[in-house]
Amino acid sequence: xxxxxxxxxxxxxxxxxxxxxxxxxxxxxxxxxxxxxxxxxxxxxxxxxxxxxxxxxxxxxxxxxxxxxxxxxxxxxxxxxxxxxxxxxxxxxxxxxxxxxxxxxxxxxxxxxxxxxxxxxxxxxxxxxxxxxxxxxxxxxxxxxxxxxxxxxxxxxxxxxxxxxxxxxxxxxxxxxxxxxxxxxxxxxxxxxxxxxxxxxxxxxxxxxxxxxxxxxxxxxxxxxxxxxxxxxxxxxxxxxxxxxxxxxxxxxxx
Amino acid sequence: xxxxxxxxxxxxxxxxxxxxxxxxxxxxxxxxxxxxxxxxxxxxxxxxxxxxxxxxxxxxxxxxxxxxxxxxxxxxxxxxxxxxxxxxxxxxxxxxxxxxxxxxxxxxxxxxxxxxxxxxxxxxxxxxxxxxxxxxxxxxxxxxxxxxxxxxxxxxxxxxxxxxxxxxxxxxxxxxxxxxxxxxxxxxxxxxxxxxxxxxxxxxxxxxxxxxxxxxxxxxxx
Ligand SMILES: Nc1ncnc2c1ncn2[C@@H]1O[C@H](COP(=O)(O)OP(=O)(O)OP(=O)(O)O)[C@@H](O)[C@H]1O
Ligand SMILES: [Mg+2]
Numbered sequence: 289x290x291x292x293x294x295x296x297x298x299x300x301x302x303x304x305x306x307x308x309x310x311x312x313x314x315x316x317x318x319x320x321x322x323x324x325x326x327x328x329x330x331x332x333x334x335x336x337x338x339x340x341x342x343x344x345x346x347x348x349x350x351x352x353x354x355x356x357x358x359x360x361x362x363x364x365x366x367x368x369x370x371x372x373x374x375x376x377x378x379x380x381x382x383x384x385x386x387x388x389x390x391x392x393x394x395x396x397x398x399x400x401x402x403x404x405x406x407x408x409x410x411x412x413x414x415x416x417x418x419x420x421x422x423x424x425x426x427x428x429x430x431x432x433x434x435x436x437x438x439x440x441x442x443x444x445x446x447x448x449x450x451x452x453x454x455x456x457x458x459x460x461x462x463x464x465x466x467x468x469x470x471x472x473x474x475x476x477x478x479x480x481x482x483x484x485x486x487x488x489x490x491x492x493x494x495x496x497x498x499x500x501x502x503x504x505x506x507x508x509x510x511x512x513x514x515x516x517x518x519x520x521x522x523x524x525x526x527x528x529x530x531x532x533x534x535x536x537x538x539x540x541x542x543x
Numbered sequence: 544x545x546x547x548x549x550x551x552x553x554x555x556x557x558x559x560x561x562x563x564x565x566x567x568x569x570x571x572x573x574x575x576x577x578x579x580x581x582x583x584x585x586x587x588x589x590x591x592x593x594x595x596x597x598x599x600x601x602x603x604x605x606x607x608x609x610x611x612x613x614x615x616x617x618x619x620x621x622x623x624x625x626x627x628x629x630x631x632x633x634x635x636x637x638x639x640x641x642x643x644x645x646x647x648x649x650x651x652x653x654x655x656x657x658x659x660x661x662x663x664x665x666x667x668x669x670x671x672x673x674x675x676x677x678x679x680x681x682x683x684x685x686x687x688x689x690x691x692x693x694x695x696x697x698x699x700x701x702x703x704x705x706x707x708x709x710x711x712x713x714x715x716x717x718x719x720x721x722x723x724x725x726x727x728x729x730x731x732x733x734x735x736x737x738x739x740x741x742x743x744x745x746x747x748x749x750x751x752x753x754x755x756x757x758x759x760x761x762x763x764x765x
Contacts, residue, residue, distance in 0.1 A: 436764060
């Protein structure tokens with residue numbers, strides 16, 4: 289059973305069909321990167337996967353539990369009941385492009401507030417977990433800082449730590465470094481690589497091709513709401529799909 | 544020393560003090576009721592139900608578009624004219640509090656709404672991903688940021704409220720200004736007006752000071 293399974297996902301914004309027929313699977317411990325031109329629907333795909341958007345068709349299944357599935361006979365969408373939905377939502381976390389840390393909470397509170405006030409965990413236990421994560425991400429001295437006092441790279445590492453505090457089975461990243469200067473990008477990518485080494489299951493939307501190649505077990509190339517190419521980094525980058533070649537060529541010549 | 548005059552001054556001061564107390568009561572009670580009521584109206588105004596939205600819009604528009612003085616009179620007289628209920632003197636003060644609260648809630652509702660809508664959707668989304676319920680998101684994540692942002696316009700309204708308390712005189716609630724006017728007329732003396740002016744000014748300096756302190760307290764984040 290795959291950790292995440294997406295079948296024939298469709299998503300429209302009004303008349304605009306953004307996702308046309310997306311199917312993919314992510315196995316436990318694997319890293320999947322999603323690349324593709326701007327507007328191809330990468331963010332929308334992630335937002336549908338983490339249930340920030342309602343889908344117009346298809347299935348999203350975590351560990352065999354469907355958040356939404358298609359009833360083939362009636363041709364209608366069936367959403368999970370409340371309890372299942374809650375279980376499903378515990379499976380994943382999302383790291384945003386622009387961090388979305390809570391500005392009125394310091395780093396420690398950003399990490400522990402949900403655990404203490406939503407999951408009703410003990411404060412001491414949550415703080416111990418938080419300190420361990422902060423140490424791992426090189427942020428031990430920032431516990432009492434507020435987000436506005438941190439660099440972009442530090443904020444993004446805090447937001448990764450905040451997502452990890454929920455102990456997700458799978459972590460999604462939507463262009464985690466595209467709001468960062470190049471020198472700050474490196475420190476965030478290092479953290480993600482370290483997580484990959486620990487066999488954290490991840491789905492990463494990124495424009496950092498070298499990074500995607502290095503960290504991923506599998507790469508998906510999206511265009512116009514379809515998956516155009518899919519396979520190991522070698523298969524996708526060295527394959528002979530014209531669109532992929534053109535896209536990668538543009539990126540590397542621009543850099 | 545003229546004993547009669549002394550008595551008079553004493554009487555005058557105690558009348559003014561009683562007026563001040565009434566003004567302060569109107570001020571505090573109005574804030575107590577209108578701040579939460581305003582938040583409620585802001586929610587109705589932002590509701591997905593377009594009929595509720597419409598109701599809130601009309602309410603806000605009427606409350607902001609007609610004089611507070613008139614609203615006070617409507618609240619005061621309508622129990623008699625609409626329901627035929629006899630108006631007791633003790634209802635005067637209650638009518639003032641109802642009128643002020645309904646009116647100020649409309650202004651606060653719009654301030655809340657602007658504040659809530661100014662918070663980036665990413666804050667709601669991040670909270671949703673962390674498992675917060677809608678209510679928990681609002682009270683733990685959104686509202687603290689809203690308070691900080693709306694403090695300047697709220698301060699403006701609160702300062703206006705201090706001065707507006709004098710409108711209570713239209714339904715003969717003896718707040719500060721009513722007393723000053725009565726005494727000034729009886730004694731042919733403008734000192735009560737000077738005292739009244741001083742009172743409102745000192746009151747507002749105090750309000751500005753308190754709001755400044757709150758602002759400072761919230762300056763720990765951006
Ligand atoms: N909430 C929305 N309402 C309407 N249209 C939307 C919405 N969100 C995205 N779109 C449209 O859907 C399309 C895909 O957007 P999406 O953000 O998923 O692309 P992307 O692949 O992430 O692009 P980028 O690389 O620039 O981040 C775009 O045409 C976009 O304008
Ligand atoms: Mg995107």
